[in-house]
Every structure is written in C-alpha cells, then in structure tokens.
Amino acid sequence: MQTAPAFAAPRGNPLRRAEAWLDARGKGAWIAAMIAGFILFWPIGLALVLYMTFANKWSLGRSHKSRSMSRMTGGTGNTAFDAYKADMLRRLEDEQRAFEEFLERLREAKDKAEFDQFMDERERKSERKEDDGTAAA
Template identity: 60%
Template sequence: MNTIASTNRSWFARSEAWLDERGKGAWIAAMVLGFIFVWPVGLALLAYMIWSKRMFSAPCTSRRRFSSPQAFKSSGNSAFDSYKADMLKRLEDEQQAFEAFLERLREAKDKSEFDAFMNERADTAKKTRSDEG
C-alpha cells in the first residue's frame, strides 16, 4: 500500500511542479478543463488553488526570470565586462545617431512635400489671375 501512496504522491508532486513551472495561467487552464470535463476535478483544483494561495500569489516565476536584462549582469570576467559595456555604449550611440538621421530625413521629406504643395498652389493662383486679367 505504501508503494501506491508514494506513486500517487509522486504523480501529484510531478504534475504540481509541471503546472508551477508554467505559472498561474496553467493552473487556471487546468481548472477550467477540469470544470468542462469532470466538474468535481475543476472544483477540487479551485479549492486547492485557493487553499495553497496559488490563486492570489505573485506572477509566475518564469516571467520573473526574464525581468532583469542579461546585458547588465556581470560575467565575472572584467575584460569581457568592459568590452561588453563599451560595445553596448557604442550601439546605443549608433542607434541614437540613426534615429536622428531618420528624423532629419523625415523633416527633409516633409519640407520638400510642403514646398511642392506651396509651388503648386502658387502656380494655380498665377493661372487664376492670368485668366481673370
């Protein structure tokens, strides 16, 4: 009988760990599927989620893993960290320069379009005056 109980516990522990790895959404999906297929299972999952405070806990751990950018963590190698910091600074400067270039390009395009519009308007006004006079 101990083997059956330990097998059931290990199955439950494995499924609990699997759902925990996938976060709160997986628990909610399992609960909804439980309600759809066998409503007592859904009810049991809901009760377990409330009792274990999974329903009201912080966001899932998988999202917390990616919250801090890897670019700013130290690798332990000071030469590489210095190189990485210099490269990131260069890339940021290059990005800012490119964005400034794009802004100047947009302004030049807008100016040329506006100048073309004003020239066309002036030509129309000249034709109207010459037709009147």
C-alpha cells in the same frame, strides 16, 4: 555533560524536513522521490513535478545559483567580457542615437520638400486663376 549529536534534524513541519533532506542530497534525490511518487500514487509524482518546477529544484547546485545571481546583477563574473559588453552596448546606443537623428533629418527634409511642392502648386493655381481672370475681362 552532554554532547550535541553529530546530525541534528530540523524540527517542525515534516514536509520542510523532507525538503531539506532532499536538498542536501541533490537533484538525483528529488528525481528519485518524483519517480517513487509516480509508482506509489500518480498524483504524488505529479505534485512533485509541479513543486520541482515552481520551486526551481530541477537545477540544484552552485553553478545555477551563480548564474542566477549574474543574471540579476547583469554581470557574468568575467571582468574582461563584462567590460567588452559594456563598451559594445555603449557603442550600439551611440549608433542607434545617430541613426535616429539621421531618420529625423530625413523626415524633416521630406516634409520640407512636400511643403515646398504644395506651395509651388498653390502659387501656380493662383497664377492660372489670375490669368483666366484677366483674359475673361
């Protein structure tokens, strides 16, 4: 009977195996590989910098993953803060809605005042024309 080896290396693409090996050792291993790449042949180091940037390998670890998940779900994981945040956002939305209603009433009042002024001026002009017409006749 055969026993399974303690560490089974993933088979397949050697680049994927290297990536898995570096991921298992953490951010320090990625940085060491990048520095070694620059020392051996600078395009290798540059390629590793670009890969680490686009694959988000600069911040490996649980805290980064939990922060990413909380950003995607909109929660921080702290229920008291999340409740406070939701309440504050609701209040701010209510204040914004009230302020927009106030601005709308202000615009309507201004429009009405301008229209009333226009109608008064028009009425005065027509009265002057009537006065001029009766005086000339």
